Amino acid sequence: MLTATAGEAAPQAVCPTHPSREAVRTCVRCGGYVCSACERQEGQCPECTRQTALEVPDSRARALRAVVSLLITLGASFLSLLFHVGLLLMGEEGDEALEKVTAVVTTVGFLSGYGSRVYFLMWFHRVVRQLQAQGAGIGRTPGGAVWMWLIPFVNFVKPFTLMKDVAEKAGGARFAASLHLGLWWGVQLLFYAVDTVKRVLVKVVWKESGAPWDAACVLGIVMALVVVLLTLSYVRVVRELQARMDRRRAALEAGNEPVPEDEAVAA
Ligand SMILES: [Zn+2]
Ligand SMILES: [Zn+2]
Structure with missing residues (x-):
């Protein structure tokens, strides 16, 4: 091409980083020359890509919020598990106070479980947004990625x-x-299954007659146990992934481009 148009480099221009290479275009943000090796997503030079990525707030605070609410859910579910075992052992004539306390911790676990879900998705949204800005997008917008968790049936596989x-x-x-992640997701699917069984029992099978004592206790135990496993596996995934995001961020702040560890080792 002999005539330079907007965004295209003049024919004789060279890359400031690689003087032996001819510039193929100018950066859309700073206007500097960019060679084919330096060209990044959306027509930016490496430095502007770095700056753009740093403009996205990090996900550390959201990860912390998600982990704290998951741990509250974990604690409440663990107590619910113990108290349900107590109720089962005591039998129907057992302690009324224990029954009330069990109902309270189960409700707390249920509510903080919802909170955990919201905080987790807020964290996930920010993680996807950061990766996208770092040129490591997953081919979906952050909002689009969050929707995959909410659409029925799609949310059995896509997340x-x-x-x-x-x-x-x-x-x-x-x-x-x-x-x-297979293990983590297996526990999530187990939760969906147990939750569905619980709904059918409570809303259909036990609707008229009321729940038999032992069966209701066992259901409470199974449900609490699955939630304990679920929150533990979520806490692990959030913490480990956030640690990687922190490393990528530190690399960006140090002036490097974030490189996944595997590639860094291989290089
Ligand atoms: Zn630039
Ligand atoms: Zn270059």
């Missing part, structure tokens, strides 16, 4: 594949494998 993509982009394939 797992999204989380795998996020982990690979954030820390490389080896890191993603070390997270054992």
Whole structure:
């Protein structure tokens, strides 16, 4: 091309980083020359890409909020588990006070479980947004990625594949494998299954007659146990992924481009 138009470099211009290379265009943000090796997403030079990525607020505070609410859910569910075992052992004529306390901790666990879900999704949204700004997007907008958790049936499969993509982009394939996301998602599916059984029992089977004591206690135990496992696995995933995001952020702040650990080791 002989005539330079907007965004295209003049024919004789060279890259400031690689003087032996011819510039292919100018950066849309700073106007500096960019060679084909330096060109980044959305027509920016590496430094402008770095600056743009740093303009996205980090996800640390959201991760902390998600972990705290998950731990509250974990604590409440663990107590609910113990108290349900107590109720089962005591039998129907057992302690009325224990029954009330059990109902309270179960409700607290239920409510903080909802809170955990909201905080987790807010964190996930920010993580996807940061990766996108760092040129490591997962091919979905942050909002689009969050929707995959909310749409019925889609949310049986999609969140797992999204989380795998996020982990690979954030820390490389080896890191993603070390997270054992299959296990995490297996517990999530187990929760969906137990929750569905519970709804059917409470709203259909036990609607007229009321729940038999032992069966209701066992259901309470199973439900609390699954939530304990679920919150533990979520806490682990959030903490480990956030640690990778922190490392990427530190690399950006130090003036480097974030590179997943696997690639950094291989390089
Ligand atoms: Zn630039
Ligand atoms: Zn260059």
